[in-house]
Amino acid sequence: MSPVAIALTGVSLLLILLAFRIPVAFAMFLIGFVGIWALNGLNAALGLLASESFTLSSNPELIVIPLFILMGNVASITGMSRRLYEAAYAIIGQMRGGLAAATVIGCGGFAALSGSSVASALTMGKVSLAEMDRYDYDPRLSTGVVAAGGTLGILIPPSTGFVIYAILSEQSIGRLFLAGVIPGLLLLSMFLVTIWVLCLIRPQMGPRGPATTMAEKSRAVFNALPIIVLTLLTIGGIYGGFFSPVEAAGVGAGAVVILGFVSRTLSLAQLWQATRDSIVTTASVMLILIAAHIFNPFLALSHIPDFVKEVITSLPLGTIGTLIVILLIYMVLGTFLEGFAMLVLTLPIFVPIVTGLGIDLIWFGVLVVLTLEMGLISPPVGINVFIVKSVAPKVPLGQIFVGVMPFWVAMLVTLGILVALPQLSLFLPSQMMQ
Numbered sequence: 001m002s003p004v005a006i007a008l009t010g011v012s013l014l015l016i017l018l019a020f021r022i023p024v025a026f027a028m029f030l031i032g033f034v035g036i037w038a039l040n041g042l043n044a045a046l047g048l049l050a051s052e053s054f055t056l057s058s059n060p061e062l063i064v065i066p067l068f069i070l071m072g073n074v075a076s077i078t079g080m081s082r083r084l085y086e087a088a089y090a091i092i093g094q095m096r097g098g099l100a101a102a103t104v105i106g107c108g109g110f111a112a113l114s115g116s117s118v119a120s121a122l123t124m125g126k127v128s129l130a131e132m133d134r135y136d137y138d139p140r141l142s143t144g145v146v147a148a149g150g151t152l153g154i155l156i157p158p159s160t161g162f163v164i165y166a167i168l169s170e171q172s173i174g175r176l177f178l179a180g181v182i183p184g185l186l187l188l189s190m191f192l193v194t195i196w197v198l199c200l201i202r203p204q205m206g207p208r209g210p211a212t213t214m215a216e217k218s219r220a221v222f223n224a225l226p227i228i229v230l231t232l233l234t235i236g237g238i239y240g241g242f243f244s245p246v247e248a249a250g251v252g253a254g255a256v257v258i259l260g261f262v263s264r265t266l267s268l269a270q271l272w273q274a275t276r277d278s279i280v281t282t283a284s285v286m287l288i289l290i291a292a293h294i295f296n297p298f299l300a301l302s303h304i305p306d307f308v309k310e311v312i313t314s315l316p317l318g319t320i321g322t323l324i325v326i327l328l329i330y331m332v333l334g335t336f337l338e339g340f341a342m343l344v345l346t347l348p349i350f351v352p353i354v355t356g357l358g359i360d361l362i363w364f365g366v367l368v369v370l371t372l373e374m375g376l377i378s379p380p381v382g383i384n385v386f387i388v389k390s391v392a393p394k395v396p397l398g399q400i401f402v403g404v405m406p407f408w409v410a411m412l413v414t415l416g417i418l419v420a421l422p423q424l425s426l427f428l429p430s431q432m433m434q
Helices: 003-019 024-041 042-057 060-077 081-090 098-114 115-135 139-154 160-169 173-179 181-201 214-223 226-237 245-262 269-301 304-313 319-332 337-356 361-376 383-393 395-421 423-432
Strands: none
Touching: 003 024, 003 269, 003 304, 003 337, 003 395, 024 042, 024 115, 024 337, 042 214, 060 081, 060 098, 060 226, 060 245, 060 269, 060 304, 081 098, 081 115, 081 173, 081 214, 098 115, 098 139, 098 181, 098 226, 115 139, 139 181, 139 214, 139 226, 139 361, 139 395, 139 423, 160 269, 160 337, 160 361, 160 395, 173 181, 173 226, 173 245, 173 361, 173 423, 181 245, 181 361, 181 395, 226 245, 226 395, 269 304, 304 319, 304 337, 304 395, 319 337, 319 361, 319 395, 319 423, 337 423, 361 395, 383 395, 395 423
């Protein structure tokens, strides 16, 4: 059996295991280990298992994952995310579709703390869906905006998606964080435009909320000031060159815990619960990363990346055409694969191709992460849709998928803009990290 045939068999078996809901990490461990055993012997497989597990686990850059996750969990428990939504609600809630727009802004703000799309959708769903239901918002708009707004968590830094991409592609986490700022704000703006258009076409979808006085607006903004300052401190510290991403994660996690204790919104029991949740999430991410570093050498030994590269580059597509084909592949995979699984499966194949074409890997990372976001609301998997369904059990799943489609189109338009204008992704990294 040739190495390519062994690899194709392994990938096929991996997809079968994933279809049977075997955890991604365990499936990749099994296929990667057995594949290396078949291609290079048992000793090589055992040696790689030991060395890669230790090398990856001791990488100091990965400390950003548990710290940013902890920061998001504590912010959620202490009600900081709710206060951010209330501030946006007080300012624009009286506009048609204002509650939906406030939800998107709240998702964007919470994403800047948690870095998690699932956490953003779950937290903002709990906060905002009841309010939009109270003011007779169309369920398709209310649930769709929460599911779509939650996807901002993987693009607006700090982003676990960028951290995983950086580790797998050997790129700078700081540069990727900077590269995600303008695209993240662009996507948030596109969501706001989508809400405005939907409510312009069908005003009954997003009725006006109650008007608030200037005093109420000021009070709501003042209450949200801690989370705003915390966001500026951590993310602004990275952009200003005061902190590395690792240092910013430590400062942010420490600051949010101190704020919680000072404001008496955080107890030791709640901190313990947030810490446990952060450890569980981090362990899941680390298992996937270690499994990827077992599976990727199996693909390299089989020469599958070279084979795919030859096939794609032999097509008369040109650089942009090849890039579009790769992004289309990600869109298709996103309909049935989880985002992190797509990264660890595909980057060993696609990174050599885009590098050979002269495509900037930071720009490519932004495009890939945005495409992964689209998978979060694409049927049939659409994990954010199922998260929103758990918060709004009375809304049929089909209605939620209908509600997210205008936002999926907005994401597609944003992706097209970023492909056409790479400077939007590369401007901040080039200016701030010479």
